[in-house]
Amino acid sequence: LAKTTQPISMDSYEGQEVNITCSHNNIATNDYITWYQQFPSQGPRFIIQGYKTKVTNEVASLFIPADRKSSTLSLPRVSLSDTAVYYCLVGERDGNNRKLIWGLGTSLAVNP
Amino acid sequence: EAGVAQSPRYKIIEKRQSVAFWCNPISGHATLYWYQQILGQGPKLLIQFQNNGVVDDSQLPKDRFSAERLKGVDSTLKIQPAKLEDSAVYLCASSLSRAGAYGYEQYFGPGTRLTVT
Numbered sequence: 001l002a003k004t005t006q007p008i009s010m011d012s013y014e015g016q017e018v019n020i021t022c023s024h025n026n027i028a029t030n031d032y033i034t035w036y037q038q039f040p041s042q043g044p045r046f047i048i049q050g051y052k053t054k055v056t057n058e059v060a061s062l063f064i065p066a067d068r069k070s071s072t073l074s075l076p077r078v079s080l081s082d083t084a085v086y087y088c089l090v091g092e093r094d095g096n097n098r099k100l101i102w103g104l105g106t107s108l109a110v111n112p
Numbered sequence: 113e114a115g116v117a118q119s120p121r122y123k124i125i126e127k128r129q130s131v132a133f134w135c136n137p138i139s140g141h142a143t144l145y146w147y148q149q150i151l152g153q154g155p156k157l158l159i160q161f162q163n164n165g166v167v168d169d170s171q172l173p174k175d176r177f178s179a180e181r182l183k184g185v186d187s188t189l190k191i192q193p194a195k196l197e198d199s200a201v202y203l204c205a206s207s208l209s210r211a212g213a214y215g216y217e218q219y220f221g222p223g224t225r226l227t228v229t
Binding site for chain 1: 116145153154155156157160168170203205217218219220221222223
């Protein structure tokens with residue numbers, strides 16, 4: 001079963017834009033790509049979700065190329081409170097079934 | 113709107129003992145998920161319910177883990193007997209998405225931290 005792939009960690013500074021890319025070569029047809037944020041000792045929290053092209057909400061943008069085999073979460077002007085682990089979640093094909101596959105997550109550290 | 117409730121928040125047991133976790137999803141959410149999250153790793157789906165039916169339990173170690181959602185609302189996850197490697201955070205989540213629908217906006221509870229000694 002294929003896995004999603006993300007960078008293990010990233011460093012940034014306050015006010016910068018951060019882009020985190022996730023590869024998901026085996027994404028199931030009609031499945032959305034969903035990104036979550038997780039702080040220590042808490043459950044993951046939904047950030048954004050998309051199917052194709054670009055989606056934007058009040059906290060982030062999500063860019064999805066036409067082949068949908070990857071996606072990029074963009075966090076504009078990060079602050080210290082954005083220090084967290086970010087996960088992408090997709091449904092992947094497994095024969096005739098669909099499996100929910102979480103990446104290992106990207107640990108983002110935002111420095112002052 | 114109340115969030116996903118889980119109890120207990122922490123549990124310490126000895127290996128070979130049994131333990132149960134409880135989850136109450138957000139009202140109206142038909143889909144309920146149980147995850148295991150080991151420190152430093154992403155959540156691993158153990159079981160997914162749609163109402164009181166199982167959608168996916170392919171990663172549930174069925175020789176020791178069991179889960180039920182009898183009335184399509186709250187759910188219980190049990191481990192019997194526990195092993196050292198079961199030490200993890202057990203997360204419950206719920207969503208409006210029906211099984212087979214393809215968006216996964218899940219709402220998570222605070223989790224139960226299990227330590228097996």
